[in-house]
Amino acid sequence: MSAALTSHPGNPLPEFRGRLTQGAALGPRTWFRTGGAADLLLIPEDAADLAQAMRALEPGMAVTALGACSNVIVRDAGIAGAVVRLARGFSDIARDGDGIVAGAAALDMTVAEHAAEMGLAGLEFMAGIPGTIGGAVRMNAGAYGSDIAAVLDWVEIVTRDGTQARIAGADLDFGYRHSGLPPDAVVTRARLRATPADPAAVKARIADVRAAREAAQPVRARTGGSTFRNPEGHAAWKLIDEAGCRGLLRDGAQVSEKHCNFLINTGTATSTALEELGEIVRARVLSASGIDLHWEIRRIGRTHA
Structure with a gap:
């Protein structure tokens, strides 16, 4: 947990009207069902509540906004600082x-x-x-x-x-x-x-x-949407397929058989495995076509505990 929070053993935002949780698990909230915890999770009541919290947070503290977590990999070591999740009031x-x-x-x-x-x-x-x-x-x-x-x-x-x-x-x-x-x-x-x-x-x-x-698309799988951006003049899925990556499996993470530009958690994958598989795909596509794929899925959080 960040030093900015360890200096607040109680409630670091006493005037906050929403829900505040320290060390909140984020994995269950993501579509991949993987990832670590947030140092501090804020679920504000309304825009005024959010504004007050942003002012009250220590100036150097990072703030990350998360929505449905449908296009994100939260790394296994979690997210430093404050995570804002908007709910009913928004x-x-x-x-x-x-x-x-x-x-x-x-x-x-x-x-x-x-x-x-x-x-x-x-x-x-x-x-x-x-x-x-x-x-x-x-x-x-x-x-x-x-x-x-x-x-x-x-x-x-x-x-x-x-x-x-x-x-x-x-x-x-x-x-x-x-x-x-x-x-x-x-x-x-x-x-x-x-x-x-x-x-x-x-x-x-x-x-x-x-x-x-x-x-x-593999809409019923644990996935995160399109993994890589389409390079100009190319379809990412086709480049991935031509590089021989359809169905590629690593530690429970898999390139979808149905749509090659989707990664899937088959049930045992970690965020690390998903990200490493994505990098393997990028390397194989670069070798096969000379095209450098760029991530579309957001990869956020600490790389090390």
Whole structure:
């Protein structure tokens, strides 16, 4: 545990209204079901509670925001500093004219479903993204022909010093799986543009997205989504397949037989095994094609205890 916390044997944030846990296990919260503990886990009640906590944390303490943990490897030695996880107070979804305002903890799939019920089109692609709005904005999540950059009007954040701010989507310098958000900022809410449409037609497109995802991806396995970014002009899964890595197994971690750009915990893998398998895949692809794959899954936490 970090020195910043060992100096607080009791509650390091006495005015915090949410839930606070020291040494909180994170593995059970991740889709891979692997990983160590957080030095300090904060689940704030609302944006004001989060802002107050960010101000009260010692200035040098690292802050890591986690959402659904669907696209992350939490390393086995855990995460230093504070981990922020947004829950009930950040999950509201409401219509706002021709768009939707959603809390950062709202699931992307649920936002797509609400948009369909409201007769709003343009967010169907989100039914294929197994994460939250906060994570989607942070990494400019995309699927099935669209991404967050194409629909984001604004995002509200809390910065590391506790400042609450709203940033226009046009000012975020979006790129492929990248946003220009401050590194330590926590997304709290966002507005997404949409277009009025027939609800039945929107629901049909969502059904198509789900069917395509189910057919192509190992959705019922312990996985973490697309492992590597697609290099320009190439499909990562095809490069992995051509390098002979389909089904490759290491210490309970496996390259999916169904979709080569997915890693799977077959039941006994550790985060270390998953990350090491990913590096083996990268090395084999580089040797076979000369192309250096870059991780899309976030790998966070200490490399050593």
